Each structure stands twice: as structure tokens, then as C-alpha cells.
Amino acid sequence: MQRLKQKLDSGTTVLSGWCGITDPRYLETIAEYDFDAILLDMQHGFFDETTVQQGIATLVARGKAPLVRIPLGRWDTAARVMDFGALAVVAPMINSAAHASAFVSATRFVPVGNRSFGPRHAASLYGIDSEQYLTGFDQCSLALAMIETREAYQNLDEIIGVAGIDGVLIGPGDLSISFRQNPVPDAYGIDTIDVVKDIVSRCKLAGKKTAAFSINPQAANMLHGLGVDIISVGLDVTYIANGVKSHLAQLDFR
Ligand code: 3PY
Numbered sequence: 001m002q003r004l005k006q007k008l009d010s011g012t013t014v015l016s017g018w019c020g021i022t023d024p025r026y027l028e029t030i031a032e033y034d035f036d037a038i039l040l041d042m043q044h045g046f047f048d049e050t051t052v053q054q055g056i057a058t059l060v061a062r063g064k065a066p067l068v069r070i071p072l073g074r075w076d077t078a079a080r081v082m083d084f085g086a087l088a089v090v091a092p093m094i095n096s097a098a099h100a101s102a103f104v105s106a107t108r109f110v111p112v113g114n115r116s117f118g119p120r121h122a123a124s125l126y127g128i129d130s131e132q133y134l135t136g137f138d139q140c141s142l143a144l145a146m147i148e149t150r151e152a153y154q155n156l157d158e159i160i161g162v163a164g165i166d167g168v169l170i171g172p173g174d175l176s177i178s179f180r181q182n183p184v185p186d187a188y189g190i191d192t193i194d195v196v197k198d199i200v201s202r203c204k205l206a207g208k209k210t211a212a213f214s215i216n217p218q219a220a221n222m223l224h225g226l227g228v229d230i231i232s233v234g235l236d237v238t239y240i241a242n243g244v245k246s247h248l249a250q251l252d253f254r
């Protein structure tokens with residue numbers, strides 16, 4: 001359970017996969033590769049409460065830190081996925097300190113938040129007793145606020161100033177949509193790259209963790225150059241598409 005936080009605290013980059021496809025066999029396959037963590041996506045992916053609980057268990061059994069992105073504003077789900085054993089909960093579209101406080105209230109035990117007692121499933125998943133879980137979990141898990149709108153950027157200092165928010169996860173697609181006022185994203189493009197750099201450096205100054213989504217290895221390398229702590233690269237549909245493309249491209253009869 002401590003591994004994710006220890007890795008981050010030692011300054012080692014955490015590499016994450018990103019999955020919305022719920023099939024356990026598929027997750028097992030992704031988990032065979034060199035990811036430290038895998039994010040299960042309940043916002044835009046297909047995970048629901050049943051499949052996310054199974055997905056978390058699949059990942060823990062394979063030594064991968066389970067991260068979960070909850071649907072918009074679903075603080076009840078945030079608390080439940082922590083009960084299921086998620087080591088980071090990612091909340092989309094956190095635009096204000098009020099959103100951040102509601103998120104913390106659901107996911108942190110007293111005195112920082114008001115998370116309800118229900119530790120048995122996660123404790124047994126990690127092979128510890130309930131008391132160890134209750135005293136240790138807040139130190140091992142992360143509440144990550146997605147910064148992905150102009151409003152969130154304007155309120156960044158207030159959001160990361162909320163006690164119990166461990167850091168941010170930058171959503172470059174929505175961030176660019178919000179800045180450009182254009183539904184076609186331009187992730188890490190000219191309109192937002194300086195904003196991204198500023199978010200990362202202000203979080204670092206504040207002692208908060210940084211995470212960011214990238215669609216391809218080039219963007220992931222760029223994020224690594226910025227010193228982002230948790231970098232996700234690609235997502236399930238691109239893993240599949242690239243595998244299919246590479247197979248077809250190597251045929252000499254098509
Ligand atoms: C975004 O880029 O907006 C995200 O939420 C990443 O999936």
C-alpha cells in the first residue's frame with residue numbers, strides 16, 4: 001500500500017496506464033507491462049462500481065497501484081473507490097476551493113475530512129488489519145484534483161491550498177478546449193503549454209504532487225522534462241490501435 005507514496009516521495013517518476021475498458025483479461029494484460037500504476041476511468045471510460053472494484057483487485061494482485069477517476073462531482077463514488085482500495089482518486093473538473101473541499105471531505109478521514117468508516121475490504125485487499133488501515137491510509141493515498149479549465153487555473157492557488165488535496169492531475173484536452181473556447185482539443189498546444197508549465201511550477205512551490213495525462217510518448221517525454229510526478233501515457237484504445245496498426249504494417253501481402 002505504501003509503495004506509490006514512497007516512490008513519489010523519493011522523487012521517482014510514476015508511470016501510469018489509462019484504461020476505460022473493463023474486461024479483466026484485458027486489464028491483466030496491461031498489468032503485465034512496465035507501469036507503476038494504472039488508472040481506471042469512470043468519467044469517460046466504462047467502469048462502474050462493480051467493475052472498478054474488480055479492476056482494483058486485479059491490479060493490486062499484480063503489484064500495480066490502482067488509480068481511479070470518478071465521474072463528475074460524484075463524491076459518494078470517491079469514497080467508495082477508496083473503500084475498494086484505490087490508492088489515488090482523481091476528481092475531474094475541480095474548478096474552485098469549494099469543489100476541492102467537498103472532494104477532501106469525502107475521501108479523507110478526520111480531522112482533515114469526514115470520510116465514513118468502512119475499511120474492511122481495502123484492509124484485507126492490502127493484507128493489513130482495519131486499525132492499520134485507518135491510521136495509515138491517509139498517508140498512502142492521494143486525492144488529485146483535475147485542473148482542466150480556465151476557471152480552475154484562475155483558482156489554482158486556492159484549490160491546492162485546501163488541506164487534504166495532495167496534488168493535481170492536468171487534463172490537457174479539456175484545458176485547451178476551455179482556453180480556446182473550441183470543442184476540438186489541442187493538448188499541450190500553443191494556447192496552453194505555458195499554462196501547463198505554470199501549473200507544474202506552482203504546485204511544486206506549494207509542495208503538491210503533479211500528475212498529467214498524455215496521449216503519446218512524445219507528450220509523456222515532454223512532461224518528464226517538466227518534472228511531472230505521475231505521468232500517464234496513452235489509453236486503452238490507443239494501445240489496441242497501435243498494436244493492430246503495427247501488425248498490419250508489417251504484413252508483406254497488403
Ligand atoms: C483531458 O485531457 O481533459 C483529460 O481529462 C484526460 O483524459
Ligand code: MG
Pocket residue numbers: 092148171173174
Ligand atoms: Mg478532461
